[in-house]
Amino acid sequence: MDATPTPTTKPTNGAAAEARIEVRDLTMAFGSFVLMHDLNFTVKPQDIFIIMGASGCGKSTLLRHLIGLLEPAKGEVLYDGVSFTSAPPEEREQMLRRLGILYQSGALFSSMTLAENVSLPLCEFTQLKEDEIREVAALKLALVGLKGFEDFYPAQISGGMQKRAGLARAMALDPDILFFDEPSAGLDPISSHLLDDLILQLRDSLGATIVVVTHELASIFAIATDSVFLDAETKTMIAQGNPRELRDHSDDVRVRRFLTRGEGEQEAAQ
Secondary structure, three states: OOOOOOOOOOOOOHHHHOOOEEEEEEEEEEOOEEEEEEEEEEEOOOOEEEEEOOOOOOHHHHHHHHOOOOOOOEEEEEEOOEEOOOOOHHHHHHHHOOEEEEOOOOOOOOOOOHHHHHHHHHHHHOOOOHHHHHHHHHHHHHHOOOOOOOOOOHHHOOHHHHHHHHHHHHOOOOOOEEEEEOOOOOOOHHHHHHHHHHHHHHHHHHOOEEEEEOOOHHHHHHHOOEEEEEEOOOOEEEEEOOHHHHHHHOOOHHHHHHHOOOHHHHHHHO
């Protein structure tokens, strides 16, 4: 694999350098409509960081701001102390190559095999030969439990397998930060649990930092090391911390209510 050049801009301070991702005074808006304001949080190395909150609060919109699909009305996003928001285009592109993204739908190309889907970023951004690309694609599919499915098309596999194939493609360029947008959406409980296990394995084996948008309690409690809670009423974040600690000790009734939905069922499943 080609080594991706690292940005030359130096971290602004020691504290920022300890954070893989830092969000500073972020406001998300569409024209005059403010969706969220004054968001401030950090994601530490090898965190599995959950962006949570009720439907419509802006979780997926925040993820799109983190990866540059949307620009903030105010504030900035930093990676390893370097401002992604204000970086020039070439430097931003270099930073983006360190990120892997699994979209809610999986976003696989239906006319391509799984191996061809995973090979796409390798063809675009590396100088690897065709046989080397095929070998790397097979390895990435094997990492997510899809060895032997290289020549299958997305329509020939289950929804859970499609999510895993999408994850294999997200890992194609060996990113050190992975983003998941509602990874359990549309999956049955068993497939969702297997995907949670895979996320934990990837964090432990690859040392990746992982950011997950979800409202699924089972996944939140199974994988999270830290989280931020977005509140649609106040249009800002009202809590950050380990979800289990927030559930048990948060002073805000809205946070506790969100994290204790179906509590009896959650405890019975553990």
